[in-house]
Amino acid sequence: MKRLGRQTWEYDHQPRIIGRATVVGPDEGKGPLSSDFDYIYDNLEIGEKTWEKAERKLFEQASQLALVNANLTKEELHYFVGGDLMNQIISSSFSARQLGAPYLGVFGACSTSMETLALAAMIVDSGAGDYVLAGTVSHNCTVEKQFRYPTEYGSQKPPYAQYTVTGSGCGVISRTGEGPVIAKATVGRIMDLGIKDPFNMGAAMAPAAADTIISHFRDTGLEPGYYDLIVTGDLASVGLPITKELLHKEGIPMEQTVFNDCGLMIYDREKQPQVVAGGSGCGCSATVTYGHILNRMQKGDLKRVLVVATGALLSPLSYQQGESIPCIAHAVAIEQGG
Structure with a gap:
């Protein structure tokens, strides 16, 4: 590597x-x-x-x-x-x-x-x-x-x-066979802005998503327009706008590409009110990526995608002891292969 x-x-x-x-x-x-x-x-x-x-x-x-x-x-x-x-x-x-x-x-x-x-x-x-x-x-x-x-x-x-x-x-x-290529990976850093509410995952994870996206473009020298789609893992309706604002403040031109969130894609919030702000969980970005996104790549609708999965690293123990929520985001670039 x-x-x-x-x-x-x-x-x-x-x-x-x-x-x-x-x-x-x-x-x-x-x-x-x-x-x-x-x-x-x-x-x-x-x-x-x-x-x-x-x-x-x-x-x-x-x-x-x-x-x-x-x-x-x-x-x-x-x-x-x-x-x-x-x-x-x-x-x-x-x-x-x-x-x-x-x-x-x-x-x-x-x-x-x-x-x-x-x-x-x-x-x-x-x-x-x-x-x-x-x-x-x-x-x-x-x-x-x-x-x-x-x-x-x-x-x-x-x-x-x-x-x-x-x-x-x-x-x-x-290494062999047909399928989309895993081109790059950006490993995230712990970000913690002091949020303690275990319901407010989108706001807690947004800084980690922004930090990893910024790091990815800094390290690679690419711009967002290189990708047909950049998708976060599970920031939903609260965290995605915060991430967009943080990236805008850092001068990252996200308008060059489609920027979405798996937690918003997997449900219809109007028809499924029980999902409240949108989806989360390990299965959120996993099912959307291995299902919907890779299906679109197989059809030729997408050639390059950056998936930025976010995680809130709390536990019941840390929450009960009054700790804030440390968060992280890991990004993987997937590109259309033969």
Whole structure:
């Protein structure tokens, strides 16, 4: 790999996404991107006794489908890089148990989708593995129970709250084969402006998104117009405008490209008022990227995309102790390949 500046690297051997899959829940299936998902469940239980087991099932199914779409068996997989929002990333670890591949578990909160993709591409680019699976998952009810209030509690949400996506997105990375190329990755820094409200994720994560975007263009020497689409992970209706304002103050010409957010793309907020400010969760940017965005690239609608997945690195423990919310964003540049 070639290092560009302080935070960015460029992949020399053009690792590709040769297989991918997305599995989502009922609310995501009723949204505007429903045709881009491989499988849609019509209920949140997904045939399991607990929300946590349902989340794991989403991940296991998405990983299996990604391997099928890559024409691989799990025995041919060299590494699995995964993470999620559950305590001790147990959805990923239990899914790794089912896959049986050497496993690297990572936690980047909602930025995990691009963190796992960047690391999987690094393994492939270095020659340490020929086939690496990257992926993540989230479930609305597990996240609400862990970080805020259980769904059964029926608490009223403030208008700036976001709705955790129930879904899993996975991709198989390889040096050979056909598929979009993973061109560059920019690793984010921790940004914390003192927000303590666990409902206000968009405002908390916006500075991290802006910082990573600024770092990406500083390190690469590119301008936003190089990309057909720049999309943040899950800033939704509150965080995206803040990010735009921060970038404008830094003189980053975002008007050169289409700038959107996965949390705004996955739901129709007028028809789905329960999502409040929009989507969030590990599954938000994962399902939109591995589903909708890569489908558009396959059709030729997009040639170059920068996905900037954001994450709020709080825990119930840190929140209860009155700590503010440290946030991060990781960006991956995906370009149309042969």
